[in-house]
Amino acid sequence: MPDITLPPELRPADGRFGSGPSKVRQQAVDRLAEVAPHLLGTSHRKPAVKDQVRRIREGLRELFALPAGYEVVLGNGGATLFWDAAAFSLIEHRSAHAVFGEFSSKFAKAVAAAPFLQPPHVMESEPGSYPAVKPVDDVDVYALTHSETSTGVAMPVVRPAFDALVAVDATSAAGGMAFDPSEADAYYFSPQKGFASEGGLWVALLSPPAIEVVARIKQSGRSIPAMLDLSIAIENSRSDQTYNTPAIATVFLMAEQIEWMLGNGGLAWSSQQCATKADHIYQWAQTSDYATPFVTDPSARSPVVCTIDLDDSVAADEVTTVLRANGVLDTEAYRKLGRNQLRFAVFPAVDPADVERLTAAVDFVVERLRA
Numbered sequence: 001m002p003d004i005t006l007p008p009e010l011r012p013a014d015g016r017f018g019s020g021p022s023k024v025r026q027q028a029v030d031r032l033a034e035v036a037p038h039l040l041g042t043s044h045r046k047p048a049v050k051d052q053v054r055r056i057r058e059g060l061r062e063l064f065a066l067p068a069g070y071e072v073v074l075g076n077g078g079a080t081l082f083w084d085a086a087a088f089s090l091i092e093h094r095s096a097h098a099v100f101g102e103f104s105s106k107f108a109k110a111v112a113a114a115p116f117l118q119p120p121h122v123m124e125s126e127p128g129s130y131p132a133v134k135p136v137d138d139v140d141v142y143a144l145t146h147s148e149t150s151t152g153v154a155m156p157v158v159r160p161a162f163d164a165l166v167a168v169d170a171t172s173a174a175g176g177m178a179f180d181p182s183e184a185d186a187y188y189f190s191p192q193k194g195f196a197s198e199g200g201l202w203v204a205l206l207s208p209p210a211i212e213v214v215a216r217i218k219q220s221g222r223s224i225p226a227m228l229d230l231s232i233a234i235e236n237s238r239s240d241q242t243y244n245t246p247a248i249a250t251v252f253l254m255a256e257q258i259e260w261m262l263g264n265g266g267l268a269w270s271s272q273q274c275a276t277k278a279d280h281i282y283q284w285a286q287t288s289d290y291a292t293p294f295v296t297d298p299s300a301r302s303p304v305v306c307t308i309d310l311d312d313s314v315a316a317d318e319v320t321t322v323l324r325a326n327g328v329l330d331t332e333a334y335r336k337l338g339r340n341q342l343r344f345a346v347f348p349a350v351d352p353a354d355v356e357r358l359t360a361a362v363d364f365v366v367e368r369l370r371a
């Protein structure tokens with residue numbers, strides 16, 4: 001490996017630019033250490049932990065300005081589990097999926113494997129774009145992905161039809177992209193991306209029609225494993241609990257991050273701040289002689305996960321290796337995409353000054369690698 005050392009002024013104060021797990025703010029970790037003796041290792045059925053779940057539920061209600069009747073529901077297993085829960089508990093007959101990367105395709109596959117559902121309708125586009133989502137007959141759930149983390153493509157959250165539910169995978173978008181919550185019935189995510197916490201949990205903002213559908217499927221007598229039964233998750237969430245034991249540190253760190261965002265100006269602030277950081281990266285790539293934004297349509301570029309192609313004069317692997325040796329972590333592209341690419345997450349916790357150092361650091365490294 002080439003021996004390249006970043007000068008101190010080009011070293012981000014915090015080198016975590018991963019797309020998930022992502023940077024956890026040290027202040028939140030310090031707070032966790034302070035409260036740990038009375039919180040970690042205590043019962044999740046007692047007020048100390050239930051208060052933390054309530055902080056998440058009330059904080060998200062405020063952050064997303066949820067319309068009346070929407071509920072914040074959570075459980076264990078992350079967004080990946082939520083796909084299976086949706087297959088069992090949210091889709092009545094058939095879903096339609098916008099597929100434009102690894103995560104959106106995984107949800108469609110989970111649904112395709114459910115023997116009690118019709119095969120899903122798939123609307124697919126090439127990586128680097130998102131497909132047009134048109135109304136489809138006999139579909140009761142549309143599956144969108146607000147920010148496709150594998151490709152750095154963002155799509156608008158807009159109802160394709162009014163006679164079906166809209167489920168939105170917002171795992172990397174949530175907290176970093178403003179949207180109208182009334183356009184979605186299940187806006188779901190994990191906390192280790194925009195919410196600067198650890199993995200293991202899923203959170204969903206459910207609309208009244210979504211809650212009704214969950215109850216109707218349950219009453220229909222479909223056999224649903226308890227972990228995938230959203231009616232059980234809804235019931236537990238209403239009393240600020242999860243069905244089984246959560247990671248309490250995950251819950252606490254997420255609650256801290258939500259309140260930090262609210263204290264800074266809420267979703268309007270965090271989405272603006274992410275857009276500004278992402279703009280810096282896209283502008284830098286556009287003016288660079290070796291880098292270009294992977295997503296050609298500027299309006300489809302994710303403001304939280306930036307994918308940047310490099311030309312043949314420099315190997316992305318070498319860049320990421322040198323960056324890693326200098327403490328700048330997880331800038332690798334999504335491997336299955338197979339491109340000569342860098343990927344930088346600029347979630348709300350990432351300091352704007354560090355993003356500026358990051359692009360300068362990449363220039364410094366590339367200049368030396370090409371010398």
Ligand SMILES: *Cc1c(COP(=O)(O)O)cnc(C)c1O
Nearest residue numbers: 020078079080103149171172190
């Ligand atoms: C990370 C990610 C997931 C998977 O989240 P897990 O918590 O690992 O289950 C799903 N969808 C998107 C868009 C993601 O970015």
